[in-house]
Amino acid sequence: MNLFEWIVKLWEENWELFLNGTKNTLIMALVGTIMGFLIGLIIAIIRTIPTSKNTNIIAKVLLKAINFILNAYIEIIRGTPMMVQAVIIYYSLFVPMQLDPMISAIIIISFNTGAYMAEIVRGGIISIDKGQFEGARAIGMDHVQTMFHVVLPQAIRNIMPSIGNEFVVNIKDSSVLNIIAITELMFVAKQAGGTYAKPVPAYIITAVIYFILTFTVTRILRLVEKKLAGSDSYTICGSQSDPNAEIHVKKAKEEFR
Amino acid sequence: MENVITLKNLKKSFSGREILKGIDLEIKKNEVISVIGSSGSGKSTMLRCINLLEEVTSGDVLFHDKSVINGDIDINEYRSRIVMVFQQFNLFNNMTVLDNCVRPQTVVLGRSKEEAKENAMKYLRKVGMAEYINARPAQLSGGMKQRVAIARALSMNPEVILFDEPTSALDPEMVGEVLDVMRELAGEGLTMIVVTHEMAFARDVSDRVIFIDEGVICEQGDPKEFFANPKTDRAKAFLSRFLN
Numbered sequence: 386m387n388l389f390e391w392i393v394k395l396w397e398e399n400w401e402l403f404l405n406g407t408k409n410t411l412i413m414a415l416v417g418t419i420m421g422f423l424i425g426l427i428i429a430i431i432r433t434i435p436t437s438k439n440t441n442i443i444a445k446v447l448l449k450a451i452n453f454i455l456n457a458y459i460e461i462i463r464g465t466p467m468m469v470q471a472v473i474i475y476y477s478l479f480v481p482m483q484l485d486p487m488i489s490a491i492i493i494i495s496f497n498t499g500a501y502m503a504e505i506v507r508g509g510i511i512s513i514d515k516g517q518f519e520g521a522r523a524i525g526m527d528h529v530q531t532m533f534h535v536v537l538p539q540a541i542r543n544i545m546p547s548i549g550n551e552f553v554v555n556i557k558d559s560s561v562l563n564i565i566a567i568t569e570l571m572f573v574a575k576q577a578g579g580t581y582a583k584p585v586p587a588y589i590i591t592a593v594i595y596f597i598l599t600f601t602v603t604r605i606l607r608l609v610e611k612k613l614a615g616s617d618s619y620t621i622c623g624s625q626s627d628p629n630a631e632i633h634v635k636k637a638k639e640e641f642r
Numbered sequence: 643m644e645n646v647i648t649l650k651n652l653k654k655s656f657s658g659r660e661i662l663k664g665i666d667l668e669i670k671k672n673e674v675i676s677v678i679g680s681s682g683s684g685k686s687t688m689l690r691c692i693n694l695l696e697e698v699t700s701g702d703v704l705f706h707d708k709s710v711i712n713g714d715i716d717i718n719e720y721r722s723r724i725v726m727v728f729q730q731f732n733l734f735n736n737m738t739v740l741d742n743c744v745r746p747q748t749v750v751l752g753r754s755k756e757e758a759k760e761n762a763m764k765y766l767r768k769v770g771m772a773e774y775i776n777a778r779p780a781q782l783s784g785g786m787k788q789r790v791a792i793a794r795a796l797s798m799n800p801e802v803i804l805f806d807e808p809t810s811a812l813d814p815e816m817v818g819e820v821l822d823v824m825r826e827l828a829g830e831g832l833t834m835i836v837v838t839h840e841m842a843f844a845r846d847v848s849d850r851v852i853f854i855d856e857g858v859i860c861e862q863g864d865p866k867e868f869f870a871n872p873k874t875d876r877a878k879a880f881l882s883r884f885l886n
């Protein structure tokens with residue numbers, strides 16, 4: 386049999402396994418990205434809390450300690466391979482807890498993504514004009530209100546491409562979690578290829594699936610980004626007191642230029 | 643009468659360089675104060691110290707005789723009573739004009755949406771921006787943005803509004819529309835501290851002029867008196883430079 390025939394044969398015999406693996410890969414990547422994003426959001430909010438010499442000493446020390454732990458978390462996660470993290474955490478923590486492997490995998494990928502997201506969100510926050518913070522603080526909003534109502538909506542919009550990118554990375558990088566026996570795509574490839582000692586055709590099938598996933602996701606994300614960017618130039622409708630408001634604004638815009 | 647805001651020997655340094663060198667100032671209810679002085683003299687820094695955007699190095703800021711430095715009053719509550727209008731407007735870019743005026747009320751003051759909206763509309767009408775409630779800041783001219791920023795400030799129903807060169811970033815033809823609004827507010831008895839280079843406004847509208855030079859209040863007094871007969875040499879030099 387030639388390579389192509391092997392591919393067809395392995396697909397025909399294992400397509401259900403492959404689809405199941407695809408499903409698990411997608412679930413891990415999607416949930417991991419969303420959870421990771423939330424973790425990153427919370428960390429970024431904490432790490433941008435301002436202190437002054439009037440902040441009380443206990444709060445200051447507490448914040449220092451929390452920041453130290455968060456920094457350590459980010460550095461360690463970003464500085465070691467996820468495969469290594471998975472093995473250590475899974476076998477030392479989750480196995481003794483008898484936690485479901487899939488749940489374990491999602492937790493691992495979430496915390497891994499969280500470390501990257503924390504930096505991405507922080508970058509997004511830093512990129513927002515200082516005047517936006519000051520406008521909010523000067524009117525009496527506290528740090529969390531300033532973040533939620535003013536800064537994060539703008540920051541998140543700016544970092545949408547990076548968030549999407551993390552999702553694509555997670556689709557591919559979740560492959561290392563086969564090390565803790567999750568039946569994601571990579572695990573299925575090993576299984577299917579192992580039956581006849583034919584890894585290459587099995588991995589070609591896997592590669593094609595990965596590519597279809599990432600390619601589709603990338604296109605969808607790009608559409609979403611376009612939509613988001615477009616809402617800047619939306620039209621003004623429904624002004625309550627002036628039917629010509631749209632015209633006024635257009636004129637005003639031209640004058641301003 | 644009780645002071646609304648009192649500055650006591652206020653000092654502010656940036657990395658060891660002293661910018662404010664001991665400012666004493668008492669602001670009464672309904673007073674309109676113009677703060678003038680050359681660029682870099684510390685006018686903005688003083689305003690920013692008043693609403694605690696800058697951390698005060700030493701001295702005190704009192705609000706109704708309570709220190710806002712020593713935590714006698716909640717900082718955010720205090721800030722909502724003495725809101726600031728900026729040279730660069732600082733409207734929230736992610737919100738419509740109406741939302742810019744409504745959201746701070748609901749978030750900071752805990753007002754209901756309906757109440758906040760009604761209040762916001764009242765002030766947007768006052769500054770002539772009611773037609774633009776669904777516009778985004780990016781769609782407005784500078785003068786319009788500043789009028790919305792003033793409406794946003796008024797929507798908080800504050801006791802004092804701090805203006806930091808509200809017309810300096812505007813094209814000349816838009817300065818008038820903003821000054822008109824401010825003149826109207828002054829006439830209605832709002833307490834205002836206005837850092838400005840608009841000498842006509844300082845002379846005709848304010849109750850008192852403060853001249854700041856190199857981080858100290860060099861001279862202050864009645865506007866007509868100050869502009870006609872400045873007493874200090876530095877004020878004389880500033881005015882002759884400015885008026886020519």
Ligand SMILES: Nc1ncnc2c1ncn2[C@@H]1O[C@H](COP(=O)(O)OP(=O)(O)O)[C@@H](O)[C@H]1O
Pocket residue numbers: 656657661679680681682683684685686687688
């Ligand atoms: N955040 C800051 N860090 C360092 N120096 C500053 C800062 N803000 C203001 N300054 C300095 O303080 C001086 C006074 O600034 P400012 O109060 O803005 O003056 P004015 O508003 O009167 O033009 C300037 O020399 C300026 O460079």
Ligand SMILES: [Mg+2]
Pocket residue numbers: 685686687807
């Ligand atoms: Mg200034």
